[in-house]
Every structure is written in structure tokens, then in C-alpha cells.
Amino acid sequence: MQTVYYIILVPMVYLAFGVFIVGIIARIAKIWREPPNPTPLLIHPVKKPGWLWTLTDTFLFPTVRRHKPVLWVFLMAFHICLLLLLIGHLELLADFALFQVIPHEIFLGNGFVGLILAICLLYFLFRRFVSPVKDLSVPEDYYLLILLFLVVIFGSEMDWARSWYEYGEMTVEDYRSYLLSLLVFKPELPYSTTFSGHSFMLILHVFFANLFLMFFPFSQLMHAILSLPMNKLRRG
Amino acid sequence: MDEKTRDDLLQLFRSKFNRAMRFYLESCTRCGTCTDACHVYASTGQTKYIAAYRHELIRRLYKRYFKARGHLWPSLGEARELTDATIEELYEAAYSCTGCRRCMVYCPFGIDTQMLMSIAKLLLIGKGAEPEILTLLADTSIEKGKSMELFKEGFLTGIKRLEAEVVKQWQTEAGEAAIPVDVEGADLLYVALAGAHSIIPAAAVFNAAGEKWTLSFFEAVNFGAFVGDPSKTKLILDRIVNEAKRLKVKEVCVCECGTAYRVMKYLSGSQPFKVTSITEAHARYLKEGRIRLDKTKFPGPITYHDPCQIARNAGVIDEARYIIGHLTDDFREMTTDARYNWCCGGGGGLVALGDETLDFRMKSSRVKVDQVKATGATILSTACENCHTQLSNLNDHYKMEVDVQFLSSMVARALVPA
Ligand code: HEM
Numbered sequence: 001m002q003t004v005y006y007i008i009l010v011p012m013v014y015l016a017f018g019v020f021i022v023g024i025i026a027r028i029a030k031i032w033r034e035p036p037n038p039t040p041l042l043i044h045p046v047k048k049p050g051w052l053w054t055l056t057d058t059f060l061f062p063t064v065r066r067h068k069p070v071l072w073v074f075l076m077a078f079h080i081c082l083l084l085l086l087i088g089h090l091e092l093l094a095d096f097a098l099f100q101v102i103p104h105e106i107f108l109g110n111g112f113v114g115l116i117l118a119i120c121l122l123y124f125l126f127r128r129f130v131s132p133v134k135d136l137s138v139p140e141d142y143y144l145l146i147l148l149f150l151v152v153i154f155g156s157e158m159d160w161a162r163s164w165y166e167y168g169e170m171t172v173e174d175y176r177s178y179l180l181s182l183l184v185f186k187p188e189l190p191y192s193t194t195f196s197g198h199s200f201m202l203i204l205h206v207f208f209a210n211l212f213l214m215f216f217p218f219s220q221l222m223h224a225i226l227s228l229p230m231n232k233l234r235r236g
Numbered sequence: 237m238d239e240k241t242r243d244d245l246l247q248l249f250r251s252k253f254n255r256a257m258r259f260y261l262e263s264c265t266r267c268g269t270c271t272d273a274c275h276v277y278a279s280t281g282q283t284k285y286i287a288a289y290r291h292e293l294i295r296r297l298y299k300r301y302f303k304a305r306g307h308l309w310p311s312l313g314e315a316r317e318l319t320d321a322t323i324e325e326l327y328e329a330a331y332s333c334t335g336c337r338r339c340m341v342y343c344p345f346g347i348d349t350q351m352l353m354s355i356a357k358l359l360l361i362g363k364g365a366e367p368e369i370l371t372l373l374a375d376t377s378i379e380k381g382k383s384m385e386l387f388k389e390g391f392l393t394g395i396k397r398l399e400a401e402v403v404k405q406w407q408t409e410a411g412e413a414a415i416p417v418d419v420e421g422a423d424l425l426y427v428a429l430a431g432a433h434s435i436i437p438a439a440a441v442f443n444a445a446g447e448k449w450t451l452s453f454f455e456a457v458n459f460g461a462f463v464g465d466p467s468k469t470k471l472i473l474d475r476i477v478n479e480a481k482r483l484k485v486k487e488v489c490v491c492e493c494g495t496a497y498r499v500m501k502y503l504s505g506s507q508p509f510k511v512t513s514i515t516e517a518h519a520r521y522l523k524e525g526r527i528r529l530d531k532t533k534f535p536g537p538i539t540y541h542d543p544c545q546i547a548r549n550a551g552v553i554d555e556a557r558y559i560i561g562h563l564t565d566d567f568r569e570m571t572t573d574a575r576y577n578w579c580c581g582g583g584g585g586l587v588a589l590g591d592e593t594l595d596f597r598m599k600s601s602r603v604k605v606d607q608v609k610a611t612g613a614t615i616l617s618t619a620c621e622n623c624h625t626q627l628s629n630l631n632d633h634y635k636m637e638v639d640v641q642f643l644s645s646m647v648a649r650a651l652v653p654a
């Protein structure tokens with residue numbers, strides 16, 4: 001069993017990040033090598049300055065707010081929490097003075113970030129079982145949501161256990177030494193991460209996260225990166 | 237479908253790739269925000285008419301043939317083989333889409349359905365499954381460009397007849413030159429449609445404004461664009477570009493034809509002339525005081541239908557309002573935001589296909605009718621031949637009891653003699 005744990009926590013993490021980064025770069029490079037469209041693809045009337053409206057479109061989804069307000073609330077909550085999550089994970093690596101401008105404990109959000117994400121994901125998932133979104137969806141969309149839900153739920157579990165039930169065997173210090181060891185390519189697994197009662201949470205969290213990262217460059221999730229240039233085309 | 241045909245079709249598919257197309261092919265999240273955007277879906281409630289459903293048909297082929305995923309795990313994205321059945325679905329998707337790009341306004345990423353449908357249209361051509369009549373019309377246009385001399389005689393005789401008409405109605409002084417043709421060094425080349433309604437009123441206004449203009453030999457309409465054939469679109473366009481260069485005009489003014497205007501404006505590249513629509517020209521004449529209009533000519537409230545290819549897709553919006561401001565004090569907007577105007581339901585070649593598509597056009601445009609009725613206007617003006625035909629058909633079919641008018645004709649009729 002410990003071998004499996006090791007494979008998931010060390011080589012697979014490297015592999016996942018490798019696929020994620022190389023995959024994204026390769027996909028983007030392939031797209032950017034294509035010639036630009038011969039004509040402008042603007043929607044009129046054009047509002048100035050175009051770049052500002054492009055940013056608004058990309059980060060605030062105004063069209064969704066207008067046409068699908070409920071979805072918009074969940075989307076905003078989801079994407080904001082995603083950002084907080086990213087910060088949270090960075091803080092597991094080291095202290096960043098920048099993020100501590102608003103002082104908080106690590107992990108950020110006291111368990112609620114994960115909770116909100118999980119709720120949003122359930123909403124996204126269940127709306128895909130109702131027509132007409134059901135008729136538009138393909139299996140990929142469901143798998144992605146389920147996968148992400150699994151990542152989130154096991155990740156949150158660790159946070160909830162620590163923040164809400166004072167489970168103290170796996171600490172931020174443990175995670176930090178594990179992650180830092182990965183970062184400097186001298187992987188080391190602290191005893192508690194693989195031998196305590198909640199170890200399997202970490203293993204599953206990392207396992208599903210690895211899968212998610214490896215799938216990212218080849219899925220519709222590329223919208224995260226392509227949204228900006230696409231909105232630029234529309235706004236000019 | 238045999239191997240060879242499929243390979244050829246995939247080659248065509250590949251020829252449509254560019255950066256924007258790749259963006260659109262990669263990123264739909266199938267979120268459904270575009271659901272209510274399409275007038276066809278809004279009018280019929282059928283899922284296959286949702287924008288994302290239409291382009292997912294293209295995307296499924298893309299996943300199958302242009303991404304490794306399609307080999308490793310095709311069911312993941314419902315990747316699909318290209319078969320005769322797929323071709324039929326593509327026909328249904330492409331020729332029920334008017335290319336109005338209203339859905340692009342809704343999509344959080346701005347995915348361009350018209351552009352994705354252009355892949356479907358090209359595959360249909362490759363398979364010989366496109367509406368033949370459109371190809372035929374496109375070929376005729378190109379032929380005319382090649383052997384202009386053959387057509388010149390008949391054209392000039394026709395123009396002579398129209399000139400008499402202009403002189404009679406507007407008592408133009410310069411009897412003979414009421415419709416100048418082939419004038420080198422003119423300021424403006426006017427590209428009309430075949431048909432008196434597109435030439436006579438325009439001539440009256442140009443003459444009243446004292447414009448140094450000349451009429452193009454060619455019709456503006458670009459059937460190549462309707463049928464989605466990039467090379468034919470370009471050939472049809474080039475006839476006019478070459479004529480404009482030969483005559484050394486400063487401006488090419490396109491008549492009330494949405495597709496022709498958009499193609500001319502965006503596809504002609506950088507040229508020594510500028511491209512305007514006749515609506516822009518008329519607004520300019522009014523602004524400069526070169527023509528004046530009589531507000532009493534059209535009593536009753538007027539509304540204006542923004543042709544998608546001229547307004548949302550090419551930016552001529554305020555000019556039409558400016559003109560109408562000189563025609564009436566009772567103008568009724570259809571929408572507060574021009575981006576959201578419903579398509580008339582006749583674009584993308586549907587009107588050009590005539591009776592064949594009539595039933596579909598009527599069913600798919602119910603929302604347009606509701607929008608027109610809600611304005612309470614008695615005159616429904618527009619600035620596109622396609623829209624005009626479709627709106628007239630809707631007017632008959634749904635008994636809207638409005639008077640469907642070309643904006644340019646209204647300008648001509650309301651001209652105050654200098
Ligand atoms: C790190 C960046 C991002 C990640 C990881 C991400 C991830 C996700 C995920 C997992 C979903 C749910 C997908 C689903 O419902 O199937 C989603 C949905 C969505 N995202 Fe993002 N996203 C990112 C950035 C963005 C950006 C920059 C935009 C800008 C427009 C955006 C717009 C949307 C929209 C409109 C949806 C539709 C959701 C739906 O109903 O499915 N996302 N995103």
C-alpha cells in the first residue's frame with residue numbers, strides 16, 4: 001500500500017504537472033501558429049476602450065449575468081473560490097506577505113472555500129441533467145465536474161477535519177515539508193502524511209487532482225486560457 | 237461515404253482553420269447561456285436550433301479527426317464519424333442558421349456560430365450537397381465578371397430605361413446623366429442590386445446631393461458568401477474591387493444588401509477607396525446639408541429593423557436613426573440595445589432559396605413578428621434586400637399590417653427639391 005501511496009504522491013504529481021504545463025504550452029503554440037482570421041470578428045456597437053471591456057467580459061461574465069442570473073451567482077462564487085484555492089495552495093508552499101495583507105490562517109477560508117466549491121459543482125452537475133443543457137452536454141462535461149468534485153471534497157475534508165474537528169495529526173507543517181521537498185526535487189514523505197488515519201484523504205485528493213491536471217489541456221477547460229483572446233476578438 | 241471523399245472533405249475542414257476558428261472549436265463549455273439567443277430556437281423550442289447544439293456537430297467531427305482524444309476515447313466528447321448522415325445534420329444546422337451572430341452576444345466567450353457554420357457549408361459544397369441554386373447564382377456572378385463586354389450592351393439599355401424613370405419622378409436636370417455609368421474619376425462607385433428599386437431611388441438621392449457618382453456594372457449581392465465558398469466569395473468581390481480601382485473612385489458605396497456590405501467592408505483588404513453603405517452616405521448628405529427631407533411624407537409611427545450584417549456585424553447603427561430623425565418625429569425602437577435585435581430570419585441564403593425555405597422562415601421568425609408588433613409602428617423600414625423580402629413575407633403571413641419599406645426609398649421619396 002505504501003508503494004501505491006508513494007507513486008501517487010511523488011512520481012504521479014511530477015507527471016501530472018509535466019503533462020499540464022507541457023500540454024498547455026503545446027496546445028497554445030499549435031493554436032497560435034495558425035494564421036489570424038482574415039476579417040475582424042467584432043460585435044457592434046464597439047465600446048471603448050476595448051481592452052477594458054475585454055477584461056470585464058472575461059472575469060465578470062456580464063452576458064451570463066444578464067441571461068442566466070442564477071448560473072451567474074454560482075459561476076462567480078465558483079471562480080472566485082478557485083482563485084482563493086490557488087492562493088491557499090501557494091501558501092501551503094511558503095508564506096507570502098502579499099497574501100497576508102488580510103491576515104488569515106492557513107489554509108485560507110476556514111473550510112468554507114471548499115464547501116462553496118462543492119455546492120457550486122453539485123449545482124453545475126445537476127443542471128446538466130435538465131434539458132436543454134442536458135441535450136448540449138457531452139460525457140466530458142459530467143466527468144470533469146465529478147472529477148473536480150472529488151478533488152474538492154477530499155481536499156476540503158482535510159481542511160474541515162483540522163478547522164472544525166481539531167484533528168491535529170496532519171498539520172500544515174507536514175504538507176509544507178512534503179510540497180517543498182517536491183519543489184526542490186528531493187521528494188520526502190513526512191511520516192504523518194502516509195501513516196495517519198486521514199492519509200487516504202490526502203492520497204485521494206492528490207490522485208484526483210493529478211487526473212484533473214492531466215486532462216486539463218485536452219478538455220474544454222482550455223476556456224480558462226482562451227477566454228481572454230476570444231473576448232478580445234468580439235470587443236476589438 | 238468512401239475513403240477518398242472523406243479525406244477530401246477533411247482537407248476542406250482543415251482549410252478553414254485559423255486562430256479564431258481553433259479558439260471556437262476548443263472552448264465551448266456547453267453552459268447553455270446561448271440557448272435563448274437564437275430566433276429559431278426562441279420561435280420553435282427545438283433543441284437542434286440552439287447555437288451550441290449546432291456547433292457541437294462541427295466540434296464532434298473536430299474531436300474525431302483533429303484531436304488525439306477522438307482516437308483514444310471518442311465517447312468522451314461524443315466524437316463522430318463523418319458519414320452521409322452527418323452531412324445531413326450539417327445541412328440542417330447550417331441552412332437553418334442565418335448567421336446573424338446574435339448568439340455571439342450571449343456567449344461568455346463570444347463564440348461565433350456563423351464562423352463555425354461556415355465549416356459545415358464548405359463540407360456541404362465538397363460533398364455536392366449544398367443548395368445548387370446558390371452555387372449556380374455565384375457562378376453566374378463570376379462569369380459576368382470574366383466576360384463583362386458580353387453583358388455591357390444589355391446592361392446599358394436597361395439603365396437607359398431606368399434613367400427615364402428617374403427623370404420623370406424627380407425632374408432631374410441632367411437628363412442624360414441621371415444614372416452615370418463607367419465614369420472614370422468619379423468620387424463614388426455605387427454598387428446596386430439588379431432591380432429598379434435599388435437603382436432609381438439611389439440615383440435620385442445621389443443627384444440631389446450633387447454627388448459625383450457612377451454606377452457599377454455588377455450586382456452587390458455575393459452568393460459565394462451565402463453558400464460559404466471562400467474562393468467564390470473572393471472572386472465575386474474582386475470584380476467590384478477591380479472596377480473601383482480602374483475608375484479610381486474614392487469611395488465604394490454598397491446598396492442595401494447586408495452580406496454584400498459586410499463582405500466588401502471587411503474582405504476587400506486595404507484599398508485606395510473607402511467602403512460605405514448607402515445608409516452612411518445618406519446620413520452624411522443630411523449632416524452636410526446636401527439634401528433635405530420632408531417630414532410630412534410618411535405620417536404614422538416608423539420603426540426600423542437593423543439588418544444583422546449591417547448593424548451588429550458591421551456597425552452601421554446610429555446613421556439609420558439619424559436619417560429617420562429627418563423623416564418622422566415618431567420613431568419606435570425595437571430594442572434598447574442594437575446588439576439584441578432579433579434577426580428577420582432571412583439571412584444566410586435562406587431568402588435567396590425562395591419558396592423552398594418559406595415555411596421554415598415563417599415558423600422560425602415568430603419572435604421577430606412579436607417584436608415588430610410591440611412597437612405599434614405602421615411603417616417598418618429596413619436597409620437590406622434580404623430583410624425586406626423576409627419582412628414582407630412575414631407581413632403577409634402573420635398579417636402584421638405594416639408597410640415594409642427600404643430606408644433609401646423613403647429618403648428618395650421625401651427629398652425636398654433644392
Ligand atoms: C483557472 C481558470 C479556470 C478554471 C480552472 C475554470 C474551471 C471551470 C470549471 C471546472 C467549470 C465548470 C464546467 C462545467 O460546468 O462543466 C467552469 C465553467 C465555466 N467557466 Fe471557468 N474556469 C477558469 C477560468 C474561467 C475564465 C477566465 C472564464 C471567463 C469567461 C470562465 C468562464 C466559465 C464559464 C462561462 C463556465 C460555464 C459553466 C457551466 O455552466 O458549465 N472560466 N470553469
Ligand code: SF4
Nearest residue numbers: 264266267268270343
Ligand atoms: S454560451 Fe457559448 S460556451 Fe455556452 S454553450 Fe453557448 S456557445 Fe457554448
Ligand code: SF4
Nearest residue numbers: 274333334336337339
Ligand atoms: S447565428 Fe443567429 S441563426 Fe445562427 S445560431 Fe446564432 S442566433 Fe441562431
